[in-house]
Amino acid sequence: AQKVTQAQTEISVVEKEDVTLDCVYETRDTTYYLFWYKQPPSGELVFLIRRNSFDEQNEISGRYSWNFQKSTSSFNFTITASQVVDSAVYFCALSVPSGSARQLTFGSGTQLTVLP
Amino acid sequence: NAGVTQTPKFQVLKTGQSMTLQCAQDMNHEYMSWYRQDPGMGLRLIHYSVGAGITDQGEVPNGYNVSRSTTEDFPLRLLSAAPSQTSVYFCASGPVEPQHFGDGTRLSIL
Numbered sequence: 666a667q668k669v670t671q672a673q674t675e676i677s678v679v680e681k682e683d684v685t686l687d688c689v690y691e692t693r694d695t696t697y698y699l700f701w702y703k704q705p706p707s708g709e710l711v712f713l714i715r716r717n718s719f720d721e722q723n724e725i726s727g728r729y730s731w732n733f734q735k736s737t738s739s740f741n742f743t744i745t746a747s748q749v750v751d752s753a754v755y756f757c758a759l760s761v762p763s764g765s766a767r768q769l770t771f772g773s774g775t776q777l778t779v780l781p
Numbered sequence: 782n783a784g785v786t787q788t789p790k791f792q793v794l795k796t797g798q799s800m801t802l803q804c805a806q807d808m809n810h811e812y813m814s815w816y817r818q819d820p821g822m823g824l825r826l827i828h829y830s831v832g833a834g835i836t837d838q839g840e841v842p843n844g845y846n847v848s849r850s851t852t853e854d855f856p857l858r859l860l861s862a863a864p865s866q867t868s869v870y871f872c873a874s875g876p877v878e879p880q881h882f883g884d885g886t887r888l889s890i891l
Contacts (some may be wrong), residue, residue: 669823709884709885710871712882715880756823766829767877768826768829768839769814769826769878771816772823773823
């Protein structure tokens with residue numbers, strides 16, 4: 666069975682601080698995808714990134730960066746110079762093959778609050 | 782491009798009532814699914830479909846029915862609403878996995 670653990674339930678930082686959200690996953694599949702989603706207070710789910718299990722290169726997109734380490738089964742997400750608009754719940758998710766499709770297993774989410 | 786559209790956005794039901802949550806996507810995705818989101822539990826898969834005429838159960842299917850008569854639509858039916866089904870429901874679609882989510886339906890069962 667697949668499992669995604671986001672041990673940080675809530676994080677609070679002051680604007681302009683850097684913050685890292687942790688994600689640890691478990692799977693026996695060798696081919697899988699990892700995702701991060703943002704859920705702002707308005708409630709919608711915003712797709713941030715999808716990463717293939719064979720691609721361990723770190724990725725940077727503006728103030729966002731992702732560190733994928735297969736050796737520790739982690740896919741951590743860092744926001745540099747955080748802003749109040751980054752306040753949201755962030756979900757990490759794992760996608761593995763299931764029949765003719767792939768199934769997404771979500772972590773329980775990390776509530777990030779950025780204070781002005 | 783509307784993406785994934787869910788209706789209604791809010792609904793209040795009485796215990797025992799039935800209703801259908803609508804989901805439509807205009808991206809020609811084969812894969813569609815329904816999730817429920819409860820506080821502290823992330824999103825849990827209810828049912829999913831890999832194409833028209835094909836559906837299967839997810840992690841928490843009890844009390845829900847689905848059908849997929851067209852590629853675009855994937856309605857979720859609550860057969861006899863129970864207070865335990867109070868939740869926020871998300872529909873999602875993608876080529877082979879959920880990538881695009883609707884805005885959610887907030888459902889309260891009294």
